[in-house]
Amino acid sequence: MTDRIAVIPGDGIGKEVVPVAVKVLDAVGDFVFEYAEAGDETRAQTGSALPEETRELAAAADATLFGAAGETAADVILPLREAVGSFANVRPARAYPGVDALHPETDLVFVRENTEGVYAGIESEITESVRTLTRVTTDAASQRIAEFGFDYAAENGYDVTIAHKANVMRRTDGLFLDGVAAVADERGADYETALMDALAMHLVMDPSDYGVVICPNLAGDVLSDLAAGLVGGLGLLPSANVGPDRALFEPVHGTAPDIAGEGVANPVATVLSAAMCCEYLGYDAAGERVRGAVLEVLADGPRTPDLGGDATTEDVERSIVDRL
Amino acid sequence: MTDRIAVIPGDGIGKEVVPVAVKVLDAVGDFVFEYAEAGDETRAQTGSALPEETRELAAAADATLFGAAGETAADVILPLREAVGSFANVRPARAYPGVDALHPETDLVFVRENTEGVYAGIESEITESVRTLTRVTTDAASQRIAEFGFDYAAENGYDVTIAHKANVMRRTDGLFLDGVAAVADERGADYETALMDALAMHLVMDPSDYGVVICPNLAGDVLSDLAAGLVGGLGLLPSANVGPDRALFEPVHGTAPDIAGEGVANPVATVLSAAMCCEYLGYDAAGERVRGAVLEVLADGPRTPDLGGDATTEDVERSIVDRL
Numbered sequence: 137m138t139d140r141i142a143v144i145p146g147d148g149i150g151k152e153v154v155p156v157a158v159k160v161l162d163a164v165g166d167f168v169f170e171y172a173e174a175g176d177e178t179r180a181q182t183g184s185a186l187p188e189e190t191r192e193l194a195a196a197a198d199a200t201l202f203g204a205a206g207e208t209a210a211d212v213i214l215p216l217r218e219a220v221g222s223f224a225n226v227r228p229a230r231a232y233p234g235v236d237a238l239h240p241e242t243d244l245v246f247v248r249e250n251t252e253g254v255y256a257g258i259e260s261e262i263t264e265s266v267r268t269l270t271r272v273t274t275d276a277a278s279q280r281i282a283e284f285g286f287d288y289a290a291e292n293g294y295d296v297t298i299a300h301k302a303n304v305m306r307r308t309d310g311l312f313l314d315g316v317a318a319v320a321d322e323r324g325a326d327y328e329t330a331l332m333d334a335l336a337m338h339l340v341m342d343p344s345d346y347g348v349v350i351c352p353n354l355a356g357d358v359l360s361d362l363a364a365g366l367v368g369g370l371g372l373l374p375s376a377n378v379g380p381d382r383a384l385f386e387p388v389h390g391t392a393p394d395i396a397g398e399g400v401a402n403p404v405a406t407v408l409s410a411a412m413c414c415e416y417l418g419y420d421a422a423g424e425r426v427r428g429a430v431l432e433v434l435a436d437g438p439r440t441p442d443l444g445g446d447a448t449t450e451d452v453e454r455s456i457v458d459r460l
Numbered sequence: 461m462t463d464r465i466a467v468i469p470g471d472g473i474g475k476e477v478v479p480v481a482v483k484v485l486d487a488v489g490d491f492v493f494e495y496a497e498a499g500d501e502t503r504a505q506t507g508s509a510l511p512e513e514t515r516e517l518a519a520a521a522d523a524t525l526f527g528a529a530g531e532t533a534a535d536v537i538l539p540l541r542e543a544v545g546s547f548a549n550v551r552p553a554r555a556y557p558g559v560d561a562l563h564p565e566t567d568l569v570f571v572r573e574n575t576e577g578v579y580a581g582i583e584s585e586i587t588e589s590v591r592t593l594t595r596v597t598t599d600a601a602s603q604r605i606a607e608f609g610f611d612y613a614a615e616n617g618y619d620v621t622i623a624h625k626a627n628v629m630r631r632t633d634g635l636f637l638d639g640v641a642a643v644a645d646e647r648g649a650d651y652e653t654a655l656m657d658a659l660a661m662h663l664v665m666d667p668s669d670y671g672v673v674i675c676p677n678l679a680g681d682v683l684s685d686l687a688a689g690l691v692g693g694l695g696l697l698p699s700a701n702v703g704p705d706r707a708l709f710e711p712v713h714g715t716a717p718d719i720a721g722e723g724v725a726n727p728v729a730t731v732l733s734a735a736m737c738c739e740y741l742g743y744d745a746a747g748e749r750v751r752g753a754v755l756e757v758l759a760d761g762p763r764t765p766d767l768g769g770d771a772t773t774e775d776v777e778r779s780i781v782d783r784l
């Protein structure tokens with residue numbers, strides 16, 4: 137059966153890079169694309185940043201490709217992640233030949249727990265000037281992200297580090313750490329643990345010591361953006377939000393209002409997200425072809441201004457599609 | 461009146477670097493030093509990582525100089541910060557001439573709120589496998605750190621960035637952001653705001669865009685360690701935990717068990733913390749002298765192995781003290 141992919145370009149450069157990924161997917165596979173709207177503009181027009189039909193489309197499609205949303209980002213992406221049942225947010229941060237990186241040997245994959253922590257937070261106004269947020273950690277979610285992370289690491293040949301701040305968040309991050317470690321021990325898998333603050337420093341100084349990093353939700357948010365900085369910026373980082381039956385793919389970057397509309401957005405992060413989508417849907421060879429084409433273009437093809445070139449989004453698109 | 465400084469070397473290299481800072485303080489001022497114990501060894505001997513007399517000494521002294529503690533770090537440093545009434549944790553991260561840094565123009569000062577957020581957290585075991593941590597944010601603490609941060613920035617000529625994650629922690633980090641911004645607006649001071657994830661990336665790519673960064677507690681913990689990575693590691697980063705009547709000074713680094721006892725620990729972070737201590741106590745000229753001596757030694761004096769040299773702690777000590 138033909139896979140159905142929901143396509144939600146969103147705002148800003150989302151509208152410019154998502155069509156490139158669609159063209160790439162079309163070139164390597166047989167997919168049905170169904171379009172839907174979300175984001176700041178959608179809110180201005182309809183009153184809701186994430187209309188119910190968009191949510192339903194994502195909840196029913198085999199996979200969703202999302203671009204970016206502006207101010208409404210959290211109102212769009214968090215419910216969409218929930219709609220696809222995502223529990224694992226996978227964020228590879230690799231240095232690519234031909235792209236300036238602080239550490240050319242960087243090859244990291246953040247496996248971010250995607251349902252709990254402060255993101256499951258219930259906020260309360262105790263008085264007008266005293267507020268609380270209640271962060272949630274469960275053994276079930278910790279073990280589930282661990283299963284996913286250790287599978288991914290074993291399949292792709294990575295070492296595993298568990299990030300945490302259990303010296304301060306003793307019972308909650310302690311539960312996370314114990315839950316992840318229990319899965320590792322059951323499998324006889326090796327791992328290291330790292331305090332998230334110390335890890336931030338070590339990643340900056342020598343990322344080659346790390347491979348898969350299994351993280352609580354907010355730690356994964358911050359550390360993966362940090363890693364984007366190591367390898368040339370958000371223009372290159374894809375991500376997958378993986379659930380048991382469906383998944384959502386999105387570049388890690390935002391709407392880039394400073395360059396939106398100029399036709400010079402870097403489509404690589406979104407095209408690499410499309411490659412992850414192919415693999416998720418079972419088309420490993422197609423995923424590899426896309427990634428291979430992107431790597432060639434990064435090495436010697438046209439570059440958008442964020443990578444120091446003067447190519448347009450269209451130049452990069454043509455160059456990738458030509459190689460498929 | 462002679463200022464009383466409580467001295468708590470702690471564990472590991474804390475015992476090696478704190479004496480250097482004491483010698484330096486002795487060379488530039490007239491202080492009374494009172495020693496106390498804390499840390500892993502103290503716990504092994506007394507059953508408590510932070511004996512009551514140590515806490516009381518810090519709570520009564522004009523300033524406290526702390527080294528590092530091992531596994532018990534959180535049990536020692538968090539109550540000590542509270543004992544001195546610290547509400548602002550000040551962490552300069554500067555690139556120094558002569559020391560390899562990813563970005564030689566880095567000159568950052570993290571002003572970290574030091575009483576709330578997850579650190580004020582109440583953790584609960586809802587069931588054995590479901591736990592919560594309740595993060596606290598108040599308007600009072602947000603305004604207090606803002607007053608401190610904007611004063612510091614104005615006195616030292618820095619721009620201000622407010623770090624937050626108010627797109628997810630809307631009411632709590634929203635209150636922090638509003639509280640800090642309200643202080644800025646009252647003063648007519650300029651500032652930028654930055655999401656802590658995006659800021660992590662930007663700091664890695666171009667820290668020269670930033671000066672003083674006012675942060676919630678955990679954000680400050682992670683971002684300041686990240687910044688240590690930018691300027692050559694924790695061996696160089698001093699910090700001050702400032703309260704209204706007293707303060708505690710400590711290197712940002714830990715006990716470094718891998719090199720503890722070998723006499724090669726880098727004392728610079730602790731000596732720079734001592735310089736901050738001089739300034740806090742009102743001896744600006746002494747603080748400047750110490751910092752000047754350290755800068756000269758970093759530029760062309762002996763270096764410990766963490767900076768690529770083969771000098772001992774004692775070599776560096778002698779070289780600093782000789783210049784005072």
Ligand SMILES: CC(C)[C@H](C(=O)O)[C@@H](O)C(=O)O
Nearest residue numbers: 209210213214357627628657
């Ligand atoms: C927009 C925001 C809610 C989101 C997050 O915090 O997860 C973003 O930063 C990301 O990492 O995808």
Ligand SMILES: CC(C)[C@H](C(=O)O)[C@@H](O)C(=O)O
Nearest residue numbers: 303304333533534537538681
């Ligand atoms: C030891 C730990 C409790 C402490 C903190 O989280 O504040 C440390 O990481 C620091 O930054 O001084």
